[in-house]
Amino acid sequence: MVRYSWDDKSGKVTVHLREGVEVIYKGALAEILGFKGDTHIRSSLTIDNPMDIKHLHNLFVYCDIVEPHAVGHAKVPLIRVVTVKFRVNPRHYEDYYLHQIGHGLPVFRGGRGQRGHGIGNILGGLFRSAVPLLKKGAKALGKEALRTGMAVAGDVLDGRSLKSSVKTRGLAASKRVARKAVSSVTASSNGNKKEHSCECTKSELDLFVIPPTQTSTEKGQWIEYHPIANITDSGPIEFYVSGSSEEYIDLPQTKLYVRAKITLSNGDELPAGSKVGPVNLFLQSLFSQVDVSLNERLISPSTPTYPYRAVIETLLSYGSDAKQTQLTSSLFYKDTAGSMDNPDPLAADDAVNQGLKTRAAFTRRSKTVDMLGPIHSDIFFQDKYLLNGVSMKLKLIRSKDQFCLMSADADVEYKVVIQDASLFVRKIKLNPAMPLAHARALEKATAKYPIRRVVTKMFSIPVGNMSFVQDHIFLGKLPKRLIVSCVTNTAFNGSYVENPFNFQHFNANFLAVYLDGKQIPYKPLKPNFDPNSGGNYIRAYHTLFSGTDKMNHDEGNVINREEYAKGYTLYAFDLTPDLSSGDHYNLVKQGNLRMELQFQRPLTTTVNVVVYAELDNLIEIDKARNGIFPSDALRELQPNYPCSLVINLDPSHLPGSHWVAVFISKEKHGEYFDSYGLPPSTLSSIHTFMNRTCLKHDYNQRTLQGLFSNVCGHYVIFFLLHKNRGWKMETIKFWFTAQPDVNDQMVYEFISKYFLCIEEGHRNLAFGTQTAVSRGKRGF
Incomplete structure (x- = not known):
């Protein structure tokens, strides 16, 4: 039939x-x-x-x-x-990526x-x-x-x-x-x-199965990039990697290569017997800040704490085997616990810092040392290839010589001379069907790069204090992991005689973190670092494993129990509900993170508390190879009046730096609202937009938000809601006090009470007749 x-x-x-x-x-x-x-x-x-x-x-x-x-x-x-x-059919690749976007x-x-x-x-x-x-x-x-x-x-x-x-x-x-x-x-x-157990067979009996064949990647090669300008003693070093229509970039394989030497401040060679050497992880310590841009858009935090991020990640992410082998490529030689602040690499063996002594041997008499290692920035710690056609720019800002060198020579100044620097980038050529499939998928959605965003903050505790309470370490979106450490203010700012990575305990006897008033851990840490009374601090030491997802696994780090109290005192807190640092996301949580730290005796020096935090974030790239930054879209925006606009000031740091709002009346009178009280001229694209679309405009001219909170989006909602109810700018400002912390708490409670919390990056704020919404996630 x-x-x-x-x-x-x-x-x-x-x-x-x-x-x-x-x-x-x-x-x-x-x-x-x-x-x-x-x-x-x-x-x-x-x-x-x-x-x-x-x-x-x-x-x-x-x-x-x-x-x-x-x-x-x-x-x-x-x-x-x-x-x-x-x-192999190009259609299969297209279907694969279309399936991913739904x-x-x-x-x-x-x-x-x-x-x-x-x-x-x-x-x-x-x-x-x-x-x-x-x-x-x-x-x-x-x-x-x-x-x-x-x-x-x-x-x-x-x-x-x-x-x-x-x-x-x-x-x-x-x-x-x-x-x-x-x-x-x-x-x-x-x-x-x-009972209830199903039958199975073993993989050893799969005698007719062979491994699959990878067909998407055809070729990969390493390309060396040199700085775009000559290297100077104190100026930044910049690299530019142009985007190619045929090649992708394997970001985790990117390596930084540096050749450097130590000289006297006038450039003369070091004399014999000079008591000077580099600090640990010298390759990373050379730079106080690393800025990463994609297609001229900054996607990394602009904070001068890059060496601390690199050292904390290195100490807690690698074991002893790596310490003795691959980490030495970055000149990582572990400092001797208890002797970290001994700046003399020629001291007697019973008192010398063996790590400093070993590193100093590489640079003695101004010998050139070469180093190779990774870049500790968010985008380089995710596995996905960077799309073709996306250019990458790196700007490495130098650390002070007093920060990255230690010396026992009184009244002698030194400097680090970088003789050569290169960036090794691995570029990938794919099966021709792959870029075509990506192009088709990009017509419907953006490319997604989930990252582990790291924010490093610093808080100072004045000399003589016995306690430290910081109410708003994070206010708004909360991190998933927190690592707390303490160093002297002098070492943090750079001193030849103090080790910047000497994480001291300062006789701390109480540490607790509070999430919306609930204590983490359930019982505060109460270490006793006094060796005369036993030195009981095992719960604090144990956080290095429970807080980094290494507990009960055959994994470790380079810090042992005895060394913990002698320069390696770090406290780690895992804030995830499932205690897992896997590839999945957890629900975004909003709240207030508070920390309390107490000491057994008054502090004899000013102490800097370094807080390392991890948050889940997402970078998106569209078909034009642009990040999703709405401030750039203002050039094409033709508003209808009246209108309300929500704008993100990207690029400043990933992904999204700060929310601001614009309200334009029927009479084309524009009002610009920034919770930090900055004018629209702060960003040229917004200033141009205001001049083009408004007959006149003004702004709030007053700082409302605290520097360490991230509730700028709450302020924006508060402002636009009341503007659309007919309130004047002066009336809205009247509700705020001169105390930023009080203002932050007020708008946070207002939004929490009257609005349903939605995951950041996926909320639509619609007030008035038109809204421009940033699709990036909020920054700080």
Whole structure:
């Protein structure tokens, strides 16, 4: 009645019908054959589109009319195995990426095996997993496979969802086969199977499976980039990596190479016996700040704490093997606990800092030392390739010589001379179909780069204090991990005689973090660092593992128990609900993070508390290779009056620096609102927009927000809500006090009470007739 033929050149199916026969094709079956949708045919025809086999790779045909014969481990009535061949087709890549953004066909994962969809999976899956368990029940397996496949096909013809049918029929078939398999296995086994435990086989028996073949990446090569300007003693070093239409960038493989030497301040060579050497992790300590830009948009925090981020990550992320091998490439030689502030690399062995002594040997008599290592910036710690056509710029700002050197020579000044610097970038050439697939997907969505955003803050405790309470370490979006450390203010700002990475305990005897008033951990840390009374601080030391997801794993760091109290005192807090630092996101939490630190005795020097925090963030790149920064979109915006605008001041740091608001009345009178009281001329694109769209404009001219909070978005909502209720600017400002902390708490409570909290980066603020919404996440 119905016959099918297939053209191997065009890939199209022809349906041959006898006279008087009609066929209706529906759902997934129609799509597989090449129809655009449900189709009713009454005569023979060639289908317009090529056949799409999707996940169907092997067809196992069983029938009771043949005698069972040996197949693998059993005898089954198998008539034929039809292998569906495939060719690498650009369409497959396009479908893959369209599936990721929620459109297009199901993901095509290659021709090696099934991944859980389609009729072929039922037939092939039952054959692979059940056959090794059956010896006398092979015929039953063949019947079940044929029965299930025909039932699914019938459901599809009746218009039922293929996915629903496969799930229902497959489950029923699995239960029937399992019952027969269990009875067979139980009869021939002396052991007992656990109740509710399913049967399985071992991967060691997959004797006919070979690894998949990677076809997306064709070639990769390292390219050396030199600074765009000559290197000077104190000026920044800048690199520019131009984007290519054919090549992607493997960001985690980016390496910084530096050749440097130490000289006297006048440039003369170091004399013999000079007591000077570099601080630990010298390659990273050379730079106080590293700015990373993509297509001229800054995506990294502009804070001068880069060496502390690098050292904390290195101390807590690597073990002893790495310390003795690969980390030495960055001149990491661990400082001797208890002798960190001894600045003399030539001191006696019982008092010398062995790490300083080893590092000083590389630079003695102004010898040149070369170093190679990673860049500690967010974008370089995620695994995805950077899109083609995106340029990258790095700006490395130098540290003071007093910060990155230690010396026991009184009244002698030194300097670090960087003789050469290079950036090694790995560029990747892909299968030509890949960029085309990405281009098609970018028409519908942005490229997503989930990152672990690191924010490093510093707070000072004056000399003589015995306690430190910081009410708003973070106000608004909360971090998922916190690492707290203390150094002297003198070392933090640079001193030849003090080690900037001497993380001292200063006889702290109480530390607790409070999240919206709830204490973390459940019991505060109360260490006792006094060696005369026992030196009990194991709970504090244990946070180095519980707070970094290393507890109860065969992992560690380079800090042992005895060293912890002698210059390596770090406190780590995991604030995630599942205590996991995996690849998944947790729900975004809003709140107030407060810290309390107490000391056994008054401080004898000013202490700087360094707070290292991690937050989940996302970088997005659109088809024009732009980050999602709405301030740039103002050039094209033609507002209708009245209008309310929510604008982000990007680029300043990732991803999104600060929210501001604009309200323009029917009379084209514009009011610019910045919670820091800055004018619109702060950013040229906003200033130009205000001049173009307003007959006159003014701004709030008053600082309302505290420097360490991130509730600027709350202020914006508060302002626009009341402007659209008819309030004047002066009336709105009247509600705020001269105390930023009080203002921050007020707007935070106002928004928490009257608005539903939505994950940042996915909220739409619609006030008035028009809104420009930033899709980036808020910064600080």
